Amino acid sequence: MKNDQAKKYGMVIDLDKCTGCGACMVACMAENNIPFKEDESNKLDSITWMRVYQLTNGKPYPETDICYIPRPCMHCEGDHGHSPCVSVCPATATDYSQKTGIVSQIYTRCFGCRYCMAACPYHARYFNWWDPVWPNGMEKFLNPSVSPRMRGVVEKCSFCFHRHQLAMNKAFVEGRRELEENEYQTSCAQACPSGAIAFGDLNNPKHTVNQLAQPDNAHGGQPKNPEVFRLLEKLGTNPKVYYVSSREWVRRAGDNYLKNENPGKAH
Amino acid sequence: MDSALIPKGVNRCPLSELILKLGPVVAVLLWGVVAMFMCWIKGLNQTNMNDSYGFALWIWADLTVIALGGGAFFTGLLRYIIGKDKLKNIINFAVLIGFICYSSALLILAIDIGQPLRGWFIFWHANVHSMLTEVAFCLTCYFMVLTIEYLPLILENRQIDRLPFFHNLSHNMHEIMAVFAATGAFLSFFHQGSLGGVAGVLFGRPFAFREGIFIWPWTFFLFTWSAAACGPCFTIMLLKITERITRKKLVKDDVVDLLAKIAGWMLTTYIIAKIIDTWYWAMVTAPSLGFELTDFYSNNPFYGMWILILEIVVCGIIPSIILISKKGRSNPVSFMTAVVLAVLGACVNRWAMVLQVMAAPVLTFEGWPMYYPSWQEVATTLLPVAYGIILVALSYRYLPVFPQEVELNPVESEDQGGKAKKAALSGAEVSPARA
Numbered sequence: 046m047k048n049d050q051a052k053k054y055g056m057v058i059d060l061d062k063c064t065g066c067g068a069c070m071v072a073c074m075a076e077n078n079i080p081f082k083e084d085e086s087n088k089l090d091s092i093t094w095m096r097v098y099q100l101t102n103g104k105p106y107p108e109t110d111i112c113y114i115p116r117p118c119m120h121c122e123g124d125h126g127h128s129p130c131v132s133v134c135p136a137t138a139t140d141y142s143q144k145t146g147i148v149s150q151i152y153t154r155c156f157g158c159r160y161c162m163a164a165c166p167y168h169a170r171y172f173n174w175w176d177p178v179w180p181n182g183m184e185k186f187l188n189p190s191v192s193p194r195m196r197g198v199v200e201k202c203s204f205c206f207h208r209h210q211l212a213m214n215k216a217f218v219e220g221r222r223e224l225e226e227n228e229y230q231t232s233c234a235q236a237c238p239s240g241a242i243a244f245g246d247l248n249n250p251k252h253t254v255n256q257l258a259q260p261d262n263a264h265g266g267q268p269k270n271p272e273v274f275r276l277l278e279k280l281g282t283n284p285k286v287y288y289v290s291s292r293e294w295v296r297r298a299g300d301n302y303l304k305n306e307n308p309g310k311a312h
Numbered sequence: 313m314d315s316a317l318i319p320k321g322v323n324r325c326p327l328s329e330l331i332l333k334l335g336p337v338v339a340v341l342l343w344g345v346v347a348m349f350m351c352w353i354k355g356l357n358q359t360n361m362n363d364s365y366g367f368a369l370w371i372w373a374d375l376t377v378i379a380l381g382g383g384a385f386f387t388g389l390l391r392y393i394i395g396k397d398k399l400k401n402i403i404n405f406a407v408l409i410g411f412i413c414y415s416s417a418l419l420i421l422a423i424d425i426g427q428p429l430r431g432w433f434i435f436w437h438a439n440v441h442s443m444l445t446e447v448a449f450c451l452t453c454y455f456m457v458l459t460i461e462y463l464p465l466i467l468e469n470r471q472i473d474r475l476p477f478f479h480n481l482s483h484n485m486h487e488i489m490a491v492f493a494a495t496g497a498f499l500s501f502f503h504q505g506s507l508g509g510v511a512g513v514l515f516g517r518p519f520a521f522r523e524g525i526f527i528w529p530w531t532f533f534l535f536t537w538s539a540a541a542c543g544p545c546f547t548i549m550l551l552k553i554t555e556r557i558t559r560k561k562l563v564k565d566d567v568v569d570l571l572a573k574i575a576g577w578m579l580t581t582y583i584i585a586k587i588i589d590t591w592y593w594a595m596v597t598a599p600s601l602g603f604e605l606t607d608f609y610s611n612n613p614f615y616g617m618w619i620l621i622l623e624i625v626v627c628g629i630i631p632s633i634i635l636i637s638k639k640g641r642s643n644p645v646s647f648m649t650a651v652v653l654a655v656l657g658a659c660v661n662r663w664a665m666v667l668q669v670m671a672a673p674v675l676t677f678e679g680w681p682m683y684y685p686s687w688q689e690v691a692t693t694l695l696p697v698a699y700g701i702i703l704v705a706l707s708y709r710y711l712p713v714f715p716q717e718v719e720l721n722p723v724e725s726e727d728q729g730g731k732a733k734k735a736a737l738s739g740a741e742v743s744p745a746r747a
Contacts, residue, residue, distance in 0.1 A: 090363060098677050100677050129515060132441045132513070133510075133513065133514070135442040135444035135445040136433040136434050136437040136439065137437045137439040138433075138437070154437055155427070156428075156430035156431060156433045156434065157425045157430075158424075158426075159366030159426070160367075160442070160510070163366050163367050163517070163669070164516055165516060166675065167516075167675065168675070172363055174355065174356055176355075196355045197425075198427060199426075276675065277674060279601050279602050280674075282516055298677060299676070300676070301674075301676060303599055303603075303604060304604070306602070
């Protein structure tokens with residue numbers, strides 16, 4: 046039994062389906078024991094591994110249009126695994142897995158220099174400014190598969206990696222080395238009521254994410270599907286979260302363009 | 313009371329006056345110590361940093377004091393390696409300033425990390441790809457070098473020097489100081505550069521990102537260059553402040569003029585390189601990532617084009633022109649203006665390369681978050697300043713920091729009694745055996 050084929054787990058989010066309900070955010074917080082404050086209104090120091098942004102096209106009524114963009118960690122591959130955050134961490138507390146394509150965070154090794162946060166253009170990394178405090182009794186309902194984080198370290202979306210570990214354990218017990226698509230799904234993908242989030246192996250043609258994004262691995266994973274885009278494609282971060290939208294202004298909002306620049310065939 | 317510790321042939325104020333004058337400085341120091349312990353005990357929630365400003369006032373202070381402390385390595389390089397012997401009259405002071413700057417930087421870093429007890433992980437789990445790893449190693453090594461360079465000066469204290477072991481140790485250390493000066497220059501080149509690399513390698517942050525040679529972005533070289541240019545200016549600025557406070561000339565003009573002239577040429581060449589770098593970044597690098605220059609300087613309440621003009625024109629071109637001209641250096645007003653502007657230039661550059669990098673939005677649907685430091689951040693940043701003032705005051709009082717001081721400020725004697733009185737005031741021993 047061999048498991049030679051490297052996986053590249055990724056996500057495709059259909060922005061035309063997303064209603065901005067925030068179920069993905071709630072599911073993520075519950076699944077990953079994400080601490081919260083009594084007052085969560087200041088988003089600059091609260092932790093939201095999955096954060097939903099609201100965009101508008103800036104046009105007056107009746108042409109006003111709104112789009113919600115859920116933003117998890119992009120699990121950037123960069124150039125051969127040198128994602129923006131992994132290459133800068135001085136203590137190797139964050140790592141890029143060549144087996145899964147997942148960018149991990151080792152909480153017990155992080156000493157809180159926050160260089161990775163400075164490096165991440167997506168603001169997907171969060172610092173624990175406080176020790177986690179749970180409402181009375183809530184400790185009993187924390188997820189035992191996910192370790193809570195202490196004050197002074199950085200954390201971020203892990204693509205629910207503990208679910209991957211549990212699924213792999215189960216598969217091993219059953220004598221398998223490969224997972225079915227539905228055996229490893231993130232909590233946000235499962236919670237999305239409109240089915241906007243697809244998750245799976247971008248390298249596997251049978252998986253929905255591959256079929257939707259049609260990533261071109263010869264060109265840094267750029268999507269072949271003209272309605273699919275990645276955030277800040279030009280920076281070369283090579284993210285593994287793709288977005289689908291039929292709306293041109295939404296696709297254009299995914300990256301920065303010069304005033305007279307043609308966004309290109311995909312946009 | 314402490315006259316036995318004061319170098320021979322120099323005048324110092326009474327100890328009570330010194331204590332009185334240092335009182336407010338000690339108060340600031342204690343304020344900083346309180347804030348420091350609050351940050352260690354309660355955590356970084358005591359600051360106004362947030363997830364957009366992971367780097368803020370402290371990292372700016374770190375980068376700035378290290379750049380300004382660069383006067384130590386560059387003056388050492390000029391004195392011991394290049395052979396500018398005249399600079400032996402200012403090298404002690406440059407080393408002292410460097411020692412203060414680097415110890416301050418290490419202290420601020422110890423406060424700035426979220427888990428201070430894990431600070432050693434940077435050495436134990438070192439990631440060779442990270443610029444910060446190189447900074448940590450070189451910074452620590454160079455601080456050791458600075459300590460070794462500062463030690464002989466301490467050993468030259470009148471009382472310590474009386475002990476043959478310390479006298480010989482000091483003498484022998486002076487003999488081999490060129491080795492440490494060379495080591496210091498080597499280490500400084502790398503950690504000053506790596507601090508520039510910290511910002512330059514951030515390919516996810518178009519405001520900071522620069523191309524370069526091999527693994528080193530252009531900011532690597534620019535930071536080293538600017539430290540070599542502005543560091544000596546900082547040494548000169550503090551020398552002039554010390555002279556003003558002590559009401560004495562401590563270093564001859566030709567020594568200061570030589571250092572200022574070299575710093576001026578370093579600043580001139582640096583600012584030319586900086587202009588080329590800025591032009592290439594604005595015209596090629598940033599547009600390739602979808603940004604125009606004005607994107608980084610508009611739509612926010614603080615970061616306007618003025619910051620670029622201030623850094624390059626006001627604090628770069630103007631002091632360069634003054635410092636490379638003999639006329640500019642010989643006029644005390646224009647000279648001090650140039651020195652202060654050069655120091656300010658390094659501060660502005662480091663501010664932009666830390667805080668503006670954090671502020672400039674990259675995602676199209678995010679805005680410019682603004683930041684102001686909490687009192688704990690301000691207090692802990694002023695803490696090293698207070699510590700520096702105290703260390704300079706004590707070093708000046710008890711150590712022969714300025715070799716030309718005795719010559720420039722002779723203690724005049726009118727008669728035997730007057731001589732004894734003057735000698736007593738200066739701290740010189742009056743016993744017949746030593747007189």
